[in-house]
Each structure stands twice: as structure tokens, then as C-alpha cells.
Amino acid sequence: MRALDELLSDPPDLPVVAVLDQVARAAASPGASLVLTAPPGTGKTTMLPPALACALAGGRVVVTQPRRVAVRAAARRIAALLHEDVGGSVGYSVRGDSRTSPSTRIEMVTPGVLLRRLQRDPDLPGIRAVVLDEFHERQLDTDLALALLLDVRAGLREDLVLALTSATLEAERTGALLGAATGGGPVRINVPGVLHPLDVRWAPPPRGAEAMGVSGPDGRIGVRREFLAHVARTVRATAAGTHGDILVFLPGVREIEQVRAQLGMPGVDVLPLHGSLSPADQDRVLSGSDRSSRRRVVLSTAIAESSLTVPGVRVVVDAALSREPRTDVARGIPMLVTVPASRARCEQRAGRAARLGPGVAVRCLAEADWARRPIQSRPEIQTADLTDALLQCSAWGSPGMSGLSFLDPPPRGALEAAGSRLRSLGAIDEGGRATPLGWRLAMLPVGPPAGRALLESAPRLGTRRAARLVALLEEGIRAPGADLGTVARRAARGEGDPALLSRIREQARRLERLADPPDGRAPATTRGPSPSEEEALALVAALAHPGWLARRRPGADRYLLADGMGAVLPPRVRSPARSGSPSPSSSAVRGAPTA
Structure with missing residues (x-):
């Protein structure tokens, strides 16, 4: 094994190495804050954490990455440089999976x-520094984590070192925020x-x-098949005049599968990479462990x-689209919408091609x-559903995110809508403070509606069954025929x-453990006949999303949802009411996913 200080004395040839001495000097000051700006491929994710760990004698450096696949990949990369397995000097923790020691x-x-x-322990015992990597992506959880960390710095841990990595366009504003919150300007590198x-x-x-x-x-607006055919043709044409692996950016899994079906390229491996794959399949693509002499797309x-860094990539083909969160505040419906990608996002993507040598984008x-493209994407705090963020702040002791x-x-509108939903769940009181139920919901790794369904359906269904159905519902599956x-x-x-089943099992096991009451006693079980699988799912769905309950309109396969929206079942699905079972809950379960 190779110690961290040995890695720093003989580092890999990366641009960030030139500033590691500045990082060490800045971190030596208790309670320091740093903003490090660096373009893709400079090695900041790989070398900044070891530099901080060596500068801070003892204690742990916690580093956030915006996605689980990035968490595992970054841990694996640093561990490889140390000639160690993940879980030794370098580990990771994601939802349902942790490898630390x-x-x-x-x-x-x-x-x-x-x-x-x-939330569990604001003192962060044993942690000397926190790094918020890729802060410029402006994910809602990252913004919220920074807000809570600054609160911790002000009241509990003046010695806690904070470091952010950010694109240049956000660096000035980020530095000003840190300076105002900590009373001193951060070191900018x-x-x-x-x-x-x-x-x-x-x-x-x-x-x-x-x-x-x-x-x-069905007339739905989305990414057109003709455009995806154009992307596939572009990939084939680009492959003919370039060398190296090709990384293609598409907005979602559906688009990936459609382009994949059109890329019959002899001698080329066409591989998907997205969050719905199993961790093993993701890691194989990113580690290159299954590489052969064949070219990869x-x-x-x-x-x-x-x-x-996807190994071997010298070419990027970018559909220049992005899937981003939006919220219909009036109806309280969070959704993902496809929009033109900002110039900043497209430039980040293009940079993937020039990490290893001259590239083509x-x-x-x-x-x-x-x-005409926007320079930056809008931060999620301005576009996403704020229900969970508001609950986290209420549990923290900051009602209304104040x-x-x-x-x-x-x-303001999104906050008011989120507050209304949380009050209807019994998660916050009229003053915006978290109730005992709300505090429990804030600790669960699912949104408040799903958490409420878990806790309230467990006595009727049993904790194991309730956890499995909540895990299924949280996958957001587009069921065939609704x-x-x-x-x-x-x-x-x-x-x-298999990948879906694995995710459901993994999440269900964790939810089952977390659903137990704080006193450790198993939830009391309601007596009565065991409901069928569809009845159990209807109960879980109705508890999580009461707005999904629906009544069939007379004489038609159209439905009026409890929240006032209309819904329709696909033509091939037989109406439950016409089959002699006019159950509102059954209608809700079958019709809600297409609403």
C-alpha cells in the first residue's frame, strides 16, 4: 500500500499538482474556506482530497459528488493510485451502499x-474538512448542504474546513457567499x-x-425519432473519420435505447451508461475492465x-439536450423536462474528448x-420541487428555509406549494416547524410522500412488504399499458x-430497517385479511400521492383525479369499472402513471 503523503511526493502528471502547495497552506489555517476553479481533466477530484487529508493531521475528509456513479468512480481512482482496495484509506457511502473502515x-x-x-449529528465528529465537488452544477441537495455547513461553521464547528470546486462563472458569487457567511474571504485558487x-x-x-x-x-411532445436517427447517422459518419472511443450524450434512457437500436456498427461495442444500470455495469464502462481491442461507442x-473520465474517449457527439427538473407549482407536480442544453453544459461535455489527447466534439x-443557447443552466433551487428541501430545513430548525x-x-411560489404538501402530510405544523413525523421523514432516503406511505402502510401490510412497494413506486416506472x-x-x-429488481431489493432492505419506530419496537400490525398485491400497491400509492385517486367519468375511459387533473388509460387497457370492479384505488394505481 502507498501512503497519502507518498502519493503527494510522487503525484501523477496532472495540472492540479501545481497548486497543491497552495491548498495545503490554506487548509493549515483552522476554519479555512477555499474555492478552487478548474476545467475538466485537471485532476481536482483525484488530488484535492489527498492534499487536504495530508494537510489536516488526523480526521476524515468528506467529498461530495453529484451522482452515485461518480462517487464510486472517484473513490476507485484514488484508491488505485494508493495501490489499495476501496474501503481502506479511501471509501465511499451512497444510498444503500457503503465501503469504509x-x-x-x-x-x-x-x-x-x-x-x-x-441532520443526525451536526457536529460532524471526526470530520476535518468537507469538499463540495462540481458545485457549479448547482444541484438542489448541494446548495442545501452548503447552507447547512455554513450554519454549522457559524455555530458549532469554527474549525471545519470547507472547500468548493466551481466553474469560473460561479466562482465570484460562490466566494462572496462564503465570505459573507464566515466573516472572511475564502482562499481562491x-x-x-x-x-x-x-x-x-x-x-x-x-x-x-x-x-x-x-x-x-399519443401526441406527446418530446425528442423526435427523426432527430435521434440524425444523431445515429452523425455517430456513424464521425466514426469513419476519427479514432478512439466515442462518447455520445443523450438526454435519457429512452433516447439511448432508440439510438442504440440504430447503431449496427461492425467491430464496435455500443454500450449504455446511465443511472438505471446496475453499479457493476456502470463500473465496467468507467473502469474499462471489459475493454478489448474493439472500438467503443x-x-x-x-x-x-x-x-x-471514460477511458479511451477521443470523440464526443452531443445531442445538445438536457433533462432538467421542473415543477408545476399550481398543481404540485414535479417532472423532468427535456430542454436545449446550456453552453456551459455543452462545453463540459466537449471537454471529455480532449482529456487524453487531441479530440473531436x-x-x-x-x-x-x-x-441563442443560455450560458448557464438554471440552478435547481429555482426550478425543482422543494418539498424535501423545505422539510430538511424545517427539521434543521429553519422553517421556510429562512x-x-x-x-x-x-x-416564493414553490416554497408555498411545498409547505402546503408538507402540512397535508402532517410533516410540519402551521408555523413551518417539523413535527415528530416530519423529523422521521427527513431521515428517510426517499421523498416525504413516499416516506409517509412507508410509515403508515407498514402496520397494515407489514414492514417488509410496505418497504418493497415503496421502493417499487420510487423507481418511477412507466408500466406497459399503465x-x-x-x-x-x-x-x-x-x-x-435484473438491474431494476436489484435496485428495488437493495432499497427495500434499507427502508425496512429505517421504518422501525425510534423506540426499536416493531410497528403494531393491523388485524384483518391480507390484501392482494394490487390492493397493497393501491394503498401505498394513495398514501404517497392522494392526488392520484381517480373517479371514472361516466361513459368513457377518462378519469378525474382528486387533484383536479384529468387522466386517460391507454386504449389497450380495459377499464376496471367496465370489468365490474369500480374501485377508485384500483383505477388510481392503473391510471396515475399516465396522467
Whole structure:
């Protein structure tokens, strides 16, 4: 094994190494704060944590990464440099999976894991420094984690070292926020980029193949098949004139599968990379452990935008689309929408091609359209559902997210809608303070509605069954024919997609442990006949989303949801009412996913 100080004395050839002495000097001051700006590929994720760990004698350095796949990849990369297995000097913790030991000095985590750790023990015992990596992505959990950490610094841990890595466009504002909250300006360190030459090309779609439009027979607006065919043609044409592996950015799993089906390329391995894959499948792509002499085309969602280096990539093909959270405040419906990717995101993606040598980046849009793109994506705190964030703040002792330092304030309308939902769940009182139920919900690794369903259905269904159905519901599955009941029955028998079943089992085991009351006693079980799988799912769905309850409109397969929205079942699905079972809950379970 190789000690951390030995790694720093003989580091890999990365641009960030030039500033590690500055990092060490800054961290030597108790309660220091740092803002480090660096373009992709400079090695900040790999070398900043060891530099901090060596500068701070004893204690642990916790580093957040925006996605679970990045958490594991970063831990694996640093451990490899130390000639160790993950779980020794370097470990990680994500939802449902942790590999650490008493000897762990650097721990990679997701922001959600850090948030719940802060809630359990704000003192953060044994932790000397926290690094919020890729802060410029402005994920809601990362913004919230920074706000709570600054509160901890002000009242409990003046010695806690905070470090943020950020794109240059956010660095000034981020530094000002840290200075105002801590009473002293942070140390700002800039890592100059040493990227290889990058050839940026443009591949605009032909007329009739624009990116967004009607994408199916139901009239839904989405990414058009014609555009995805254009992306596939662009990949094939680009492959003919380049060398090295190709990384293709697409907005979601559906688009990945459609492009994959059109990429019959002899002698080339076409591989998906997205969050729905099993950790083992993700790690194989990122580690290159299954590499052969064949060229690879990796079709990826945004998880490969930053923090990750996909081995062998010299070419990027970018669909220039992004899937981002939005909330219909009036109806309280969170959703993911596909939008044109910002220039900052496209530039991050293009940088993947020039990490290992001269690269090529092809953007599937016209160069004239580039100027109309937004410079930065909107931060999630301004667009996403705030229900869980508001509950976290209420449990922290900051009702209404007040008294905390945010880079951008949460919108008033979204806060009011989130507060209304939490009061209806009994999670906060009229003053916005967390109730005992709300505090328990804040500790669960699911949103408040799903947490409420877990805790309230467990006495009726049994904790194990309730946990399994909540885990299934949280997957957001688009059930064939909108029949989620059939998916639940098949999953209970162990049938279906192995990766999906593995995620459900893993999450269900964790939820089962966390559902037990604080006094350690098993929840009292309600007597009565055991409900069927579909009835049990209907109960869980109704507790989590009472707005999904529906009544069939007379004489039609259309439904009126309890929240006032309309819903319709696919034509091939037989109406429950017409089959002689007009159960509102059954209708809700079958119809809600298509609402």
C-alpha cells in the first residue's frame, strides 16, 4: 500500500499538482474556506482530497459528488493510485451502499448522504474538512448542504474546513457567499487548464428532423425519432473519420435505447451508461475492465458530464439536450423536462474528448443556434420541487428555509406549494416547524410522500412488504399499458429487469430497517385479511400521492383525479369499472402513471 503523503511526493502528471502547495497552506489555517476553479481533466477530484487529508493531521475528509456513479468512480481512482482496495484509506457511502473502515481518511459521498448525516449529528465528529465537488452544477441537495455547513461553521464547528470546486462563472458569487457567511474571504485558487487541442464541429439536423416535437402516436411532445436517427447517422459518419472511443450524450434512457437500436456498427461495442444500470455495469464502462481491442461507442446521459473520465474517449457527439427538473407549482407536480442544453453544459461535455489527447466534439445543432443557447443552466433551487428541501430545513430548525445562506433564493411560489404538501402530510405544523413525523421523514432516503406511505402502510401490510412497494413506486416506472399492478406482481416473484429488481431489493432492505419506530419496537400490525398485491400497491400509492385517486367519468375511459387533473388509460387497457370492479384505488394505481 502507498501512503497519502507518498502519493503527494510522487503525484501523477496532472495540472492540479501545481497548486497543491497552495491548498495545503490554506487548509493549515483552522476554519479555512477555499474555492478552487478548474476545467475538466485537471485532476481536482483525484488530488484535492489527498492534499487536504495530508494537510489536516488526523480526521476524515468528506467529498461530495453529484451522482452515485461518480462517487464510486472517484473513490476507485484514488484508491488505485494508493495501490489499495476501496474501503481502506479511501471509501465511499451512497444510498444503500457503503465501503469504509476505521482507517478511511477520504470518504466520497452523495450530497443526500451528507445532508442526512448533518441532520443526525451536526457536529460532524471526526470530520476535518468537507469538499463540495462540481458545485457549479448547482444541484438542489448541494446548495442545501452548503447552507447547512455554513450554519454549522457559524455555530458549532469554527474549525471545519470547507472547500468548493466551481466553474469560473460561479466562482465570484460562490466566494462572496462564503465570505459573507464566515466573516472572511475564502482562499481562491485557479488551476489553469492544459487541455489538448479540440476540434469542434457542427452537425445540424435536416429540416423535418428538429430535436423537439410530437414524438409518438399519443401526441406527446418530446425528442423526435427523426432527430435521434440524425444523431445515429452523425455517430456513424464521425466514426469513419476519427479514432478512439466515442462518447455520445443523450438526454435519457429512452433516447439511448432508440439510438442504440440504430447503431449496427461492425467491430464496435455500443454500450449504455446511465443511472438505471446496475453499479457493476456502470463500473465496467468507467473502469474499462471489459475493454478489448474493439472500438467503443458509449451512449450516456448527463452522468458523464463531469467528475468522470471514460477511458479511451477521443470523440464526443452531443445531442445538445438536457433533462432538467421542473415543477408545476399550481398543481404540485414535479417532472423532468427535456430542454436545449446550456453552453456551459455543452462545453463540459466537449471537454471529455480532449482529456487524453487531441479530440473531436460534434454538436448536433447549427452553429447559428449556439448563440441563442443560455450560458448557464438554471440552478435547481429555482426550478425543482422543494418539498424535501423545505422539510430538511424545517427539521434543521429553519422553517421556510429562512436564516440560511443560499447562493440563489428559493422562489416564493414553490416554497408555498411545498409547505402546503408538507402540512397535508402532517410533516410540519402551521408555523413551518417539523413535527415528530416530519423529523422521521427527513431521515428517510426517499421523498416525504413516499416516506409517509412507508410509515403508515407498514402496520397494515407489514414492514417488509410496505418497504418493497415503496421502493417499487420510487423507481418511477412507466408500466406497459399503465398497469403498475402487473409490474408489482412480477417483481414480487423475482421476474423482470435484473438491474431494476436489484435496485428495488437493495432499497427495500434499507427502508425496512429505517421504518422501525425510534423506540426499536416493531410497528403494531393491523388485524384483518391480507390484501392482494394490487390492493397493497393501491394503498401505498394513495398514501404517497392522494392526488392520484381517480373517479371514472361516466361513459368513457377518462378519469378525474382528486387533484383536479384529468387522466386517460391507454386504449389497450380495459377499464376496471367496465370489468365490474369500480374501485377508485384500483383505477388510481392503473391510471396515475399516465396522467
